Amino acid sequence: MSRKQILEVKDLETSFFTDDGRIAAVDHISFSVEEGEILAIVGESGCGKSVTSLSIMGLVPSPPGKITNGEILLDGKNLATLTEKEMRQIRGRDVAMIFQEPMTSLNPLFTIGNQMTEAIRIHNKKWTKKQIKERAIEMLRLVGLPRAEELIKEYPHQLSGGMRQRVMIAMALVCDPKVLIADEPTTALDVTIQAQILKLMKDLNTRLQTAVLLITHDLGVVAETCERVVVMYAGQIVEQAPVQEIFENPQHPYTKGLIQSVPDMRYKKDALYSIPGNVPKPGSIQEGCRFAPRCEYAFERCSAENPALYSKSDVHTARCFLLDLEHEAVLHAEMGGQVDDERIAES
Known part of the structure; x- marks a missing residue:
């Protein structure tokens, strides 16, 4: 309802x-x-x-x-x-x-x-x-x-x-x-x-x-x-979804890093995970994806363009080029073409 x-x-x-x-x-x-x-x-x-x-x-x-x-x-x-x-x-x-x-x-x-x-x-x-x-x-x-x-x-x-x-x-x-x-x-x-x-x-x-x-x-x-x-x-929405979807299937690397940073009492670790670097200071944001300097998945496009919010589903969006590449791969497969494995691997 x-x-x-x-x-x-x-x-x-x-x-x-x-x-x-x-x-x-x-x-x-x-x-x-x-x-x-x-x-x-x-x-x-x-x-x-x-x-x-x-x-x-x-x-x-x-x-x-x-x-x-x-x-x-x-x-x-x-x-x-x-x-x-x-x-x-x-x-x-x-x-x-x-x-x-x-x-x-x-x-x-x-x-x-x-x-x-x-x-x-x-x-x-x-x-x-x-x-x-x-x-x-x-x-x-x-x-x-x-x-x-x-x-x-x-x-x-x-x-x-x-x-x-x-x-x-x-x-x-x-x-x-x-x-x-x-x-x-x-x-x-x-x-x-x-x-x-x-x-x-x-x-x-x-x-x-x-x-x-x-x-x-x-x-x-x-x-x-x-x-x-x-x-x-850094002032932008990078992901939006129902809470269960966020925890079970996070799409943005920043969201994944936040979830990894939560202590899990079920497992013994030598050190807690932390996202490298810091949130950029207001006024110092560079061109491209704002999270790119801290992102382990960043590739060339990330430093040149600021990604849009891509749809994972009707209720799940994320501001990451990885979703754009995923959509391209699905489109290629549906059209009977070859999936660009090299580009996806690069990401």
Whole structure:
């Protein structure tokens, strides 16, 4: 049964204007999220994940940042064209975000109750103070926090890291948004609390049918939580597929490297695998495939052209010339010609 598409990002480009010129931190990316779906965006630090989320929220610092191309469609409304005043009516009500570090995201000068009720007051102007307070307490209970009536009177520093993260989730969900963006929501938490937070997000997603955009570099989290995966590298999408397909049949060498880098407790190894090199710095990207300098499969074409997104199937695409060669081989075989084994071997 098909679900309603809630969020669609089309050909999005977000640039930063610096003394060295314009730098595209997000370079013409496209993806969509459906109602009740959890979509992951994965990749190393510096690949454009967080800038993508800030673009959707209309929170790219300007100057120097600006959306320079594309559309961000939320139920058909293009958020990229809205003014800041119009975006304030959208943020919190229709699309909300859980930020990476709750201690820096929560204001230390205000109580949890003050910060919980702010969004409710903005988007529900006809509600009484009693209704607003009851809603805040209800959401704190929903995310599994005890003694919610006392908790709203306390300050962020009086709470543990796990409790602060739950407060952030409660704040994001307090107005029942259609889309929830979770930017590395478990980075600063210990393993036990991480598991609790992820289970909570999954339960709330199932119960409320909220579309979730999970930004992470942890493939273990992706495997347990998400339905589809978008892999980003140097500002571009390099692979996109259902989660099972990504893990069982990855097509891009970068995706393969990320999966190989995950520790496997079943096997004893002298050293963990790591992808050689680093993500290129913004503004230093050379012509050709952006991953080519780190890729063990790179051949001459990779340094001359930037590959398009090739289709492995209706639901699986990857930005790699290896798929183009594979398509050529199939086409040759179907036409009764000789498969160009030499070119494929070269790759």
